[in-house]
Amino acid sequence: MVSGTAKGGPGGPDEADDGSDRYRPGYELVAEQLLGYIAEQDLMPGDRLPTEQGLAQILGATRNVTREAVKVLAAIGRLSVRKGAGIFVAASPGALTDDQLAHFQPTSMEHVLMLLDYRRLIESETARRAATLATPIEVRAMRENAELSLTAGKAVDAVEFARADALFHDSVSVAAHNVFLRSSVANIRRLMSQSDVLLFHGDVPGSLEVAGNQHLAITAAIAAGEVETAAELMAAHIGTTQQQFERRIRDRVFNLTTKPAADATPSQQQPSQETSAS
Incomplete structure (x- = not known):
């Protein structure tokens, strides 16, 4: 599990240690954790991520919640989901290539x-x-x-x-x-x-x-x-x-x-x- 992530369980990361996180939507917490995982692994635009199931296991979340997190990160341009190919770190539309900005x-x-x-x-x-x-x-x-x-x-x-x-x-x-x-x-x-x-x-x-x-x-x-x-x-x-x-x-x-x-x-x-x- 990624360091700093919420503990897994039947409800996924909704049961966070932080009291304020307890009521945050599960997909929102997992999206935050997934960005942390990308930074920890030093993944750059174009790099491929594990499957939804693999990410769910890494993050200690359910597959459904992980899928919603991937959707929202794709919507804001941080991930690219290619049918039949997988999930990738998206290239920034502004061509941000600096490591710190990419993360x-x-x-x-x-x-x-x-x-x-x-x-x-x-x-x-x-x-x-x-x-x-x-x-x-x-x-x-x-x-x-x-x-x-x-x-x-x-x-x-x-x-x-x-x-x-x-x-x-x-x-x-x-x-x-x-x-x-x-x-x-x-x-x-x-x-x-x-x-x-x-x-x-x-x-x-x-x-x-x-x-x-x-x-x-x-x-x-x-x-x-x-x-x-x-x-x-x-x-x-x-x-x-x-x-x-x-x-x-x-x-x-x-x-x-x-x-x-x-x-x-x-x-x-x-x-x-x-x-x-x-």
């Missing part, structure tokens, strides 16, 4: 906080460069996306906000005129979306309206060529995201220790939606 643990607070710290550095720099290099057309697109995010935020429309949010951050990175910065921003958001799916199942994390207003403030600073202000506002924006994430973690742990959660399956979730107020 990102989306349910690890330590990993996510490091990712947010990196995001603050990268996106504040994109905002700084955009304030110097953005063309009028790029500023207009940025403003339109910021306004769309605010409208969606006021309506508490998480799906529409997620779309506008992604467009806004991409438009800022485009205006920085650096393909490597743009790629970094996109990769960070892909990794953050994995945490949203596995930990929060797409729930709205905080005030989307606040995030929309922050988008507009960042846009105004970039349009005015206020380099340092743009960078500071972006850093503060990412800081708000981190505060929301930490609060959601605390709330989630509190809720799990006070009442059972529904044992939803991945088919009931929308793993493709990215709804962080970021």
Whole structure:
């Protein structure tokens, strides 16, 4: 059994040693453990994993729960299931080849906080460069996306906000005129979306309206060529995201220790939606 995994039994890993884990869906726990197994074995994109039955034995889980875990990890792009061939570690759509990034643990607070710290550095720099290099057309697109995010935020429309949010951050990175910065921003958001799916199942994390207003403030600073202000506002924006994430973690742990959660399956979730107020 993988170190740190929940003990097996008739119900699989639902009977975890941690009291808060006791009410987490079994597939969610096994998905977390499976990512840990991939990291421990130093498996890289393209490497083949054992069969579902083999993984169930390794993780101390039932085959049904293991199958659901494989499904959710395939849905967020961490595994590739090829009919007749087996289960493989998926290649990242962002071509992340660094060993540490390939083994990102989306349910690890330590990993996510490091990712947010990196995001603050990268996106504040994109905002700084955009304030110097953005063309009028790029500023207009940025403003339109910021306004769309605010409208969606006021309506508490998480799906529409997620779309506008992604467009806004991409438009800022485009205006920085650096393909490597743009790629970094996109990769960070892909990794953050994995945490949203596995930990929060797409729930709205905080005030989307606040995030929309922050988008507009960042846009105004970039349009005015206020380099340092743009960078500071972006850093503060990412800081708000981190505060929301930490609060959601605390709330989630509190809720799990006070009442059972529904044992939803991945088919009931929308793993493709990215709804962080970021």
